[in-house]
Amino acid sequence: MGERALAIDIGGTKIAAAVVDADGALRGAVRRPVPVVSGPSGAEQVFAAVWDCAYESLLAAGVGIGELAGVGCGCAGPMRWPAGEVSPLNIPAWRDFPLRERLRELVDDAPVLVHNDGIALAAGEHWAGVARGVHNLLAVTVSTGVGGGLILAGQLLHGGWGNAGHIGHLTVAADGPPCPCGGQGCLEVMAAGPHTVRRALAAGWVPPAGQPADGRVLAACAAAGNQTARRELARSGSAVGAGMAAATNLLDLDAAVVAGGFAQSGPIFWDAMRAGFDRHAGLAFSRRLRILRSADPDRVPLWGAAAFVLVPDRYGWSG
Amino acid sequence: MGERALAIDIGGTKIAAAVVDADGALRGAVRRPVPVVSGPSGAEQVFAAVWDCAYESLLAAGVGIGELAGVGCGCAGPMRWPAGEVSPLNIPAWRDFPLRERLRELVDDAPVLVHNDGIALAAGEHWAGVARGVHNLLAVTVSTGVGGGLILAGQLLHGGWGNAGHIGHLTVAADGPPCPCGGQGCLEVMAAGPHTVRRALAAGWVPPAGQPADGRVLAACAAAGNQTARRELARSGSAVGAGMAAATNLLDLDAAVVAGGFAQSGPIFWDAMRAGFDRHAGLAFSRRLRILRSADPDRVPLWGAAAFVLVPDRYGWSG
Numbered sequence: 041m042g043e044r045a046l047a048i049d050i051g052g053t054k055i056a057a058a059v060v061d062a063d064g065a066l067r068g069a070v071r072r073p074v075p076v077v078s079g080p081s082g083a084e085q086v087f088a089a090v091w092d093c094a095y096e097s098l099l100a101a102g103v104g105i106g107e108l109a110g111v112g113c114g115c116a117g118p119m120r121w122p123a124g125e126v127s128p129l130n131i132p133a134w135r136d137f138p139l140r141e142r143l144r145e146l147v148d149d150a151p152v153l154v155h156n157d158g159i160a161l162a163a164g165e166h167w168a169g170v171a172r173g174v175h176n177l178l179a180v181t182v183s184t185g186v187g188g189g190l191i192l193a194g195q196l197l198h199g200g201w202g203n204a205g206h207i208g209h210l211t212v213a214a215d216g217p218p219c220p221c222g223g224q225g226c227l228e229v230m231a232a233g234p235h236t237v238r239r240a241l242a243a244g245w246v247p248p249a250g251q252p253a254d255g256r257v258l259a260a261c262a263a264a265g266n267q268t269a270r271r272e273l274a275r276s277g278s279a280v281g282a283g284m285a286a287a288t289n290l291l292d293l294d295a296a297v298v299a300g301g302f303a304q305s306g307p308i309f310w311d312a313m314r315a316g317f318d319r320h321a322g323l324a325f326s327r328r329l330r331i332l333r334s335a336d337p338d339r340v341p342l343w344g345a346a347a348f349v350l351v352p353d354r355y356g357w358s359g
Numbered sequence: 360m361g362e363r364a365l366a367i368d369i370g371g372t373k374i375a376a377a378v379v380d381a382d383g384a385l386r387g388a389v390r391r392p393v394p395v396v397s398g399p400s401g402a403e404q405v406f407a408a409v410w411d412c413a414y415e416s417l418l419a420a421g422v423g424i425g426e427l428a429g430v431g432c433g434c435a436g437p438m439r440w441p442a443g444e445v446s447p448l449n450i451p452a453w454r455d456f457p458l459r460e461r462l463r464e465l466v467d468d469a470p471v472l473v474h475n476d477g478i479a480l481a482a483g484e485h486w487a488g489v490a491r492g493v494h495n496l497l498a499v500t501v502s503t504g505v506g507g508g509l510i511l512a513g514q515l516l517h518g519g520w521g522n523a524g525h526i527g528h529l530t531v532a533a534d535g536p537p538c539p540c541g542g543q544g545c546l547e548v549m550a551a552g553p554h555t556v557r558r559a560l561a562a563g564w565v566p567p568a569g570q571p572a573d574g575r576v577l578a579a580c581a582a583a584g585n586q587t588a589r590r591e592l593a594r595s596g597s598a599v600g601a602g603m604a605a606a607t608n609l610l611d612l613d614a615a616v617v618a619g620g621f622a623q624s625g626p627i628f629w630d631a632m633r634a635g636f637d638r639h640a641g642l643a644f645s646r647r648l649r650i651l652r653s654a655d656p657d658r659v660p661l662w663g664a665a666a667f668v669l670v671p672d673r674y675g676w677s678g
Binding site: 175190195198199201206211212215219221222223225226230282287289292293316319322323325 | 601
């Protein structure tokens, strides 16, 4: 073996990069914020920040471009896949930005694979995280959005257009509220942090003086005993549990791994999620689902991005 | 090529068998009802009827057991898979009946593969039905129950315990009515024929004199203009559409194929299904889903059962 990949993770607010060895070891890990930009040069400024981060990582690891098996990248969606033309919701400067092509130019046409961050999460948990060896796996992340990915029969699932595992838009309430995606009653609109905060505010919750109305503060208030905060946080957890049950009723999964700040805010969310799951998972094959807690939010997305390149039979695709 | 399989389809009320050639041609097709039995010998009487049907098919096709590549069987669930120990809901005489083992004894240990009928449906539509060549496919059947199967990345999906594609227990209404499976708001309880008839009766629908209160009569009354029948049939279709949207939002499918007498009862169901799908499929990758109408209810389950044996790389498994 001895292969290594450059792994890049681009979220809505931060960029991370590292060199990842075939045994999962990370070297030269670097993080920085996505720059706030505007104007016609904004797209290039964001890309420059990505490449600076990646290059700094190579320098810190002491690895040359010629020594890479390739570059793997997880990026916030939506995107065109496998083309790797990305339009992350929270990076307005990038619309149909040819991320994969631009990276290829800089790495001498070494293989570059770009995929949705939810799919990188699933690959990372399965390759080197808490879900190693699981044959049929759902990865879910609940924070500002609800995303995820699927490993089925031991293989990363891509979907026809690269959106498989996008559990945020699983319908969990056919008569539920409209979702910005154009659907109705999607898990994301029932459970994501900002939607939950919005409902709590509408129900009379007020964040403590000087603190923002966000998911973290809502969870803290719930933990401190605020009943409205507690109820809305539990509703979010319950919806995530129902969505996990629906997915395993459909797919006969072995385990689910749950990540994301909102999902990991404490027992109020987690207990409601388990109860929601139990309420909707009636069949024996569904009830056996193991629910795992994601353990390493900084490394998992980079493991996943690296796995695209380092373990192509299981996690890769032909670009 | 020139291989051939014995294909068997066991539903709740009928048994079918045929010899299926590698090009999908059926020879010696035979159908008969599941015998109504009771007492301790009931399980054997049902099995005798299955084997009589299968053997008659071999005779009619002029094919000897030694000329078979193997035996494929789709059977109503639930079952233990891949053991092929079946407990079809509508065949009470069979509880943990070792169908696969019993068939193996009769075919000189030729390969015998037994799987859920919903999974046979998906394999049959994909191998030789209206969904040939679809890379990511959901098959749905709506009649006395709601079942289905999945082809993902060109491969039949089995699931950890052999229940993948079981869309009848996809949660479509998290606060919906309890489902006999132990869950709540499952597609089956929202959409299957008997549940829909029950709701129509509760809402005041009365079948015409001398006719049974079943899905077929309900659909006929809806077509003839009965408003209660029409509303309940449309609600069923709408729930199926929502479930299809949820599945494609999660799995990024290319097409869905819809089978079953209730789903094919006419435009009231079908139009409501499409509208329900449109309401819940907001994302571009979901909206592209092609919705196909199953065309050959007598042959598709036998094609699927044969495909388990004849095309093992795509549809088979190691028993």
